[in-house]
Amino acid sequence: MEIKRYKTSAEALEGLTGLLADLMSARPGPFHLAISGGDTPKNLFKLWVDAYKDKIDWKQLRFYWVDERCVPPADSESNYGQAKLLLFDPLQIPDEHIFRMKGEVDPVAEAARYATLLDKQLPKVNGLPRFDCIMLGVGGDMHTASIFPGNLALLTAKETVTTAVHPVSGQTRVTLTGPVLLNDTPLLIPVIGASKAPVIEALARGLDPQNPTPSAYVLSKANHATVITDVN
Numbered sequence: 001m002e003i004k005r006y007k008t009s010a011e012a013l014e015g016l017t018g019l020l021a022d023l024m025s026a027r028p029g030p031f032h033l034a035i036s037g038g039d040t041p042k043n044l045f046k047l048w049v050d051a052y053k054d055k056i057d058w059k060q061l062r063f064y065w066v067d068e069r070c071v072p073p074a075d076s077e078s079n080y081g082q083a084k085l086l087l088f089d090p091l092q093i094p095d096e097h098i099f100r101m102k103g104e105v106d107p108v109a110e111a112a113r114y115a116t117l118l119d120k121q122l123p124k125v126n127g128l129p130r131f132d133c134i135m136l137g138v139g140g141d142m143h144t145a146s147i148f149p150g151n152l153a154l155l156t157a158k159e160t161v162t163t164a165v166h167p168v169s170g171q172t173r174v175t176l177t178g179p180v181l182l183n184d185t186p187l188l189i190p191v192i193g194a195s196k197a198p199v200i201e202a203l204a205r206g207l208d209p210q211n212p213t214p215s216a217y218v219l220s221k222a223n224h225a226t227v228i229t230d231v232n
């Protein structure tokens with residue numbers, strides 16, 4: 001795991017974009033990218049629309065999600081809804097390049113449908129679907145995707161996609177699990193903003209076997225993981 005530190009959040013998001021562009025150039029053809037929700041991607045999408053409209057081969061990208069909140073797309077909590085508003089609509093990304101988790105349908109059925117979709121769309125490595133890149137977020141409680149500290153079993157689940165419940169809000173989620181997150185895919189992990197300083201400190205310390213957290217676990221097991229931060 002590498003931590004790349006930048007002076008500002010803007011420079012960090014630019015740095016992340018450069019890393020993604022390098023991965024895309026190294027793998028011509030459809031590039032399967034899983035994105036996260038939350039606040040960090042919103043700022044990234046705004047940057048991409050403002051400054052990278054003509055600098056990234058958008059036709060190459062196929063978009064997937066690491067997790068989704070179980071709300072309809074029009075809800076401001078929807079990870080897909082925010083990406084549509086801030087990225088797909090402005091850049092006119094075709095619908096056939098967007099593979100969303102449906103937050104508005106039965107979560108258990110949706111997790112099964114999405115697992116089947118990944119099996120069909122993605123190449124297999126180690127018998128599991130493999131993304132070309134996954135952009136993960138890390139919450140203040142050290143969760144990643146929708147794998148929360150109280151549900152570490154999802155890090156080693158047998159399903160590639162499952163349901164989870166947010167421990168505070170009780171909101172149901174659909175999420176990728178550890179085995180597909182850790183299937184030899186390069187992980188780009190933006191951890192941006194002063195409020196994430198304790199997260200960076202904890203990630204830099206590494207996995208504490210006495211107190212494992214989802215994000216520290218994923219970073220400790222990933223073959224290629226880069227944390228991108230403006231925390232110095």
Ligand SMILES: O=C1O[C@H](COP(=O)(O)O)[C@@H](O)[C@H](O)[C@H]1O
Binds near residue numbers: 066144146
């Ligand atoms: O709920 C979620 O939170 C995490 C972290 O988001 P952030 O707002 O701290 O950037 C995110 O990675 C996840 O996809 C999302 O559903």
